[in-house]
Amino acid sequence: MPEAILDVQNVTLKFGGLTALDDVSFHINEGEILGLIGPNGAGKTTCFNAVTGVYRPTSGNILFQGASIVGLKKHAITKSGIARTFQNIRLFPTMTALENVLVGADAQHSTGMLSALFRLPKHRREEKDGHDRAMEVLRFMGIHRKADELAANLSYGDQRRLEIARAMATGPKLICLDEPAAGFNPAEKVELMNLIRKVRDQGYTVLLIEHDMRLVMGVTDRIVVLEFGRKIAEGVPAEIRDNPAVIAAYLGVDEEDAS
Numbered sequence: 001m002p003e004a005i006l007d008v009q010n011v012t013l014k015f016g017g018l019t020a021l022d023d024v025s026f027h028i029n030e031g032e033i034l035g036l037i038g039p040n041g042a043g044k045t046t047c048f049n050a051v052t053g054v055y056r057p058t059s060g061n062i063l064f065q066g067a068s069i070v071g072l073k074k075h076a077i078t079k080s081g082i083a084r085t086f087q088n089i090r091l092f093p094t095m096t097a098l099e100n101v102l103v104g105a106d107a108q109h110s111t112g113m114l115s116a117l118f119r120l121p122k123h124r125r126e127e128k129d130g131h132d133r134a135m136e137v138l139r140f141m142g143i144h145r146k147a148d149e150l151a152a153n154l155s156y157g158d159q160r161r162l163e164i165a166r167a168m169a170t171g172p173k174l175i176c177l178d179e180p181a182a183g184f185n186p187a188e189k190v191e192l193m194n195l196i197r198k199v200r201d202q203g204y205t206v207l208l209i210e211h212d213m214r215l216v217m218g219v220t221d222r223i224v225v226l227e228f229g230r231k232i233a234e235g236v237p238a239e240i241r242d243n244p245a246v247i248a249a250y251l252g253v254d255e256e257d258a259s
């Protein structure tokens with residue numbers, strides 16, 4: 001039996017009168033690439049926000065590695081091993097690519113402010129480890145030659161890659177990618193698909209929100225479909241592709257994407 005790394009249990013999340021998530025349950029097995037899809041406004045990003053501590057579910061529970069993370073602050077959730085990227089790129093534009101990744105790596109430091117101020121040996125060692133790890137993830141993402149360039153000066157594609165690098169540098173077990181292919185051309189999407197597989201092969205578990213059906217079908221192990229905040233289907237890509245409810249709710253709205 002594969003082990004669930006993330007277990008979303010009957011999560012409901014309301015914004016005033018609007019129910020953005022309605023009794024949603026699903027799990028992700030360790031080492032899996034799980035796709036979360038659904039039409040605009042279905043609740044995908046809200047689901048990410050619940051998992052990463054931005055919003056607290058109105059009811060239900062979310063277990064990560066067997067322990068509830070509901071009510072934990074965002075940084076505590078990052079530290080526990082969940083990282084994310086955002087639909088709209090959120091880098092520090094006036095920092096270099098390397099510095100952006102180091103900010104991510106900082107989440108893993110165990111030494112506090114005082115040892116940082118006095119540059120105690122343990123802190124210096126962590127700084128060096130952080131730097132090495134940051135360069136390693138930049139290399140993994142294929143952008144290590146741009147380590148010293150300002151994030152603002154990177155191409156759009158490299159900024160997206162840098163976002164993933166920054167998430168990886170927090171040393172997560174689970175990486176949540178919110179539409180990482182947005183704005184990519186077909187060749188870049190294929191490259192991204194390979195990269196997501198490579199990320200998984202490195203031992204990470206991946207939760208992926210993506211509108212591009214070809215990418216979702218091509219890269220995920222399983223897919224969860226939301227519509228109006230409810231889970232309407234769950235299964236392997238071939239099952240989802242043939243599911244009438246999904247076709248009606250999602251694939252039907254954009255046949256070109258669905259093909």
Ligand SMILES: Nc1ncnc2c1ncn2[C@@H]1O[C@H](COP(=O)(O)OP(=O)(O)OP(=O)(O)O)[C@@H](O)[C@H]1O
Nearest residue numbers: 015018019020038039040041042043044045046047
């Ligand atoms: N902070 C908020 N306050 C009020 N309503 C919100 C908030 N965030 C999201 N919603 C609403 O919750 C519903 C789900 O939104 P969400 O962004 O999770 O959908 P989505 O599936 O990610 O959509 P998209 O594909 O367009 O990004 C929508 O009706 C949205 O307007």
